[in-house]
Amino acid sequence: MLPFVGPATFLRAPYRPLTEQWEADVGFLGVPWDVGVGYRVGARFAPQAIRQASLRYTLPPEGYYHPQHGYRLGGLKVVDAGDVEVPTIEYALAHERICHSARALRARVRLPLFVGGDHSISYPLLCAYDDVPDLHVVQIDAHLDFTDERSGTRYSNSSPFRRAVEHLPNLTHITTLGLRGVRFDPEAFASAQARGHTLVFREQLAEASLPEGKQVYLSIDVDALDPALFPATSSPEPDGLTYAEVAHLIQRIAHANTLVGVDLVEIVPSLDPTGNSMLIATRLLVDCLLAYFSSPASPDGR
Ligand code: MN
Numbered sequence: 001m002l003p004f005v006g007p008a009t010f011l012r013a014p015y016r017p018l019t020e021q022w023e024a025d026v027g028f029l030g031v032p033w034d035v036g037v038g039y040r041v042g043a044r045f046a047p048q049a050i051r052q053a054s055l056r057y058t059l060p061p062e063g064y065y066h067p068q069h070g071y072r073l074g075g076l077k078v079v080d081a082g083d084v085e086v087p088t089i090e091y092a093l094a095h096e097r098i099c100h101s102a103r104a105l106r107a108r109v110r111l112p113l114f115v116g117g118d119h120s121i122s123y124p125l126l127c128a129y130d131d132v133p134d135l136h137v138v139q140i141d142a143h144l145d146f147t148d149e150r151s152g153t154r155y156s157n158s159s160p161f162r163r164a165v166e167h168l169p170n171l172t173h174i175t176t177l178g179l180r181g182v183r184f185d186p187e188a189f190a191s192a193q194a195r196g197h198t199l200v201f202r203e204q205l206a207e208a209s210l211p212e213g214k215q216v217y218l219s220i221d222v223d224a225l226d227p228a229l230f231p232a233t234s235s236p237e238p239d240g241l242t243y244a245e246v247a248h249l250i251q252r253i254a255h256a257n258t259l260v261g262v263d264l265v266e267i268v269p270s271l272d273p274t275g276n277s278m279l280i281a282t283r284l285l286v287d288c289l290l291a292y293f294s295s296p297a298s299p300d301g302r
């Protein structure tokens with residue numbers, strides 16, 4: 001079926017709401033909450049935009065074919081679980097519903113994919129992982145998101161990982177990859193350092209030490225990518241990562257650890273009228289699937 005035909009679900013997977021009982025390998029859940037954003041708004045529209053773009057990556061039953069790697073992801077069962085029904089304003093209610101839906105998705109699939117929304121959603125999403133011992137977070141992001149508070153707000157997209165470490169004693173380590181810019185919060189940086197986080201600046205990526213043998217929750221903020229490549233984001237920073245750098249990090253992290261969940265956040269579709277950012281965002285989710293489920297014949301996941 002051509003990529004502009006028919007109703008849009010993620011990779012043209014069947015839509016099964018979380019009110020029903022089902023099981024699958026992969027579940028897609030939209031989290032259209034962007035009230036926590038500190039700059040340009042509109043990430044609430046990303047789940048629908050990614051569904052639309054993902055029709056170009058429709059997964060055939062026999063899998064994707066590459067002449068050098070053969071068929072991959074054949075028979076993979078993907079379900080689009082719809083979106084969290086977020087309120088318009090009340091953040092506590094939003095967090096409750098996001099966490100509840102994330103738990104429900106975790107119970108049904110091997111690999112949950114959460115698409116925001118702004119980065120504030122990572123806190124309620126991580127709350128659904130309070131039972132995972134020695135949980136590691138790997139955050140690919142230009143920013144630290146470890147601010148205690150900003151303009152009197154404690155649950156914005158600047159603070160999800162600060163709130164997460166306060167609330168989740170099982171969250172033992174955070175690795176942040178791709179840091180850059182001139183707007184660091186000194187207190188947040190000192191606090192993350194004091195907790196022993198692995199903080200990797202953009203220039204140090206090649207030598208980054210990544211967790212191994214851990215249960216890893218991967219949080220991808222698309223502003224890690226270069227804004228020339230991915231303009232559709234709220235808080236762009238120049239000199240970002242290339243697509244290949246991010247794809248390679250995903251492969252390294254997924255092959256050395258067990259991914260327990262992935263979120264992809266801070267996508268503002270209206271900021272890229274070409275639509276290229278949406279295609280790249282979809283491809284990053286496909287890269288997560290390739291890295292997690294790829295056969296030994298194609299260990300590089302490409
Ligand atoms: Mn960021």
Ligand code: MN
Pocket residue numbers: 119141143145157221266
């Ligand atoms: Mn972020």
